[in-house]
Amino acid sequence: MPEGPSIVILKEKVSYLKHKIVAGASGYADLDMGAIAHRKITDFKSWGKHFLICFSDFTVKIHFGLFGSYQLHEPKKVNPKIALHFNDDDLYFYVCSVKRLEQPLDEIYDWEADVMGDHWKPAKALEKLGSRGDRQIADVLLDQNIFSGVGNIIKNEVLYRCKVHPESLVGKIPKAKLKAIVKECRNYSFDFLKWKRNNELARHFEVYEQKKNKGSGKEVHRKATGKLKRNSYFIEPVQKLYN
DNA sequence: GTGAATGTTAACAG
DNA sequence: CCTGTTAACATTCA
Numbered sequence: 345m346p347e348g349p350s351i352v353i354l355k356e357k358v359s360y361l362k363h364k365i366v367a368g369a370s371g372y373a374d375l376d377m378g379a380i381a382h383r384k385i386t387d388f389k390s391w392g393k394h395f396l397i398c399f400s401d402f403t404v405k406i407h408f409g410l411f412g413s414y415q416l417h418e419p420k421k422v423n424p425k426i427a428l429h430f431n432d433d434d435l436y437f438y439v440c441s442v443k444r445l446e447q448p449l450d451e452i453y454d455w456e457a458d459v460m461g462d463h464w465k466p467a468k469a470l471e472k473l474g475s476r477g478d479r480q481i482a483d484v485l486l487d488q489n490i491f492s493g494v495g496n497i498i499k500n501e502v503l504y505r506c507k508v509h510p511e512s513l514v515g516k517i518p519k520a521k522l523k524a525i526v527k528e529c530r531n532y533s534f535d536f537l538k539w540k541r542n543n544e545l546a547r548h549f550e551v552y553e554q555k556k557n558k559g560s561g562k563e564v565h566r567k568a569t570g571k572l573k574r575n576s577y578f579i580e581p582v583q584k585l586y587n
Numbered sequence: 588g589t590g591a592a593t594g595t596t597a598a599c600a601g
Numbered sequence: 602c603c604t605g606t607t608a609a610c611a612t613t614c615a
Contacts, residue, residue: 411612438612
């Protein structure tokens with residue numbers, strides 16, 4: 345379920361619970377559930393793939409990883425990692441990591457790294473790329489400290505749109521091209537958001553999980569690339585290799 | 588039934 | 602101590 349746009353959708357879906365009092369919390373997460381009871385949710389925030397449930401003096405951070413999911417109103421059959429109960433409503437989270445943060449969020453998160461956030465600062469991302477010259481672009485796009493919220497789908501579709509081979513070395517990619525990649529990360533994320541809302545995301549995949557590109561009929565290669573060994577999907581020689 | 592997957596971290600080996 | 606590999610996660614879907 346992850347990647348930044350899905351978390352933005354979750355935030356919207358639960359926004360009506362803002363300012364409500366949590367009647368009680370349950371689940372097998374290693375957390376003091378009693379400390380959440382009778383507390384008011386002050387806000388829901390997100391930083392990339394992190395979903396943040398804010399209370400006045402602490403925050404509950406949820407990360408869905410690869411298998412995580414959530415459910416509003418009605419529970420699934422499996423036990424929730426954490427569930428928030430309201431007077432006449434419930435919110436369930438499954439197979440995710442749940443942690444309590446004590447520090448103010450501004451001390452923890454670099455909001456300028458959140459690709460979909462209001463404070464996203466592309467120039468800063470570009471600057472961070474300066475120290476990763478010897479790394480493959482596919483690996484670096486997944487670095488949450490630079491591109492918070494970007495996941496494997498966004499990575500592959502952005503590189504396809506920018507015509508850059510995933511194994512290209514950051515230091516060898518022309519500056520203007522790098523700038524275009526950074527820009528496209530946010531741009532594609534909002535396309536992702538729009539399509540996901542309409543339940544038509546997969547219909548728009550150009551390379552991700554494709555064998556052939558639907559429009560051009562060109563063959564899509566799949567390869568576990570870089571140090572991260574995550575799958576990259578790309579079309580040669582349309583996507584240029586800079587090395 | 589099998590395998591792979593929108594992710595991250597901890598444990599371990601070298 | 603640094604780096605790379607592996608497993609694990611109350612899963613889900615092709």
